[in-house]
Amino acid sequence: MDYSDVSHFSQTWGLVYLVIMFLAGVVYALWPRNKDKFDHAANIPLEDD
Secondary structure: OOHHHHHHHHHHHHHHHHHHHHHHHHHHHHOHHHHHHHHHHHHHHHOOO
């Protein structure tokens, strides 16, 4: 396995991996069960201690 093999593999399957990870992050962020957690985190700067 030389540089061109590794480069070809990373250019093809690396893109697939990054797209899958991006979609997983979007699904996690938009999952209805996580709404309360994100709303609370968004309001932390507005809270008075």
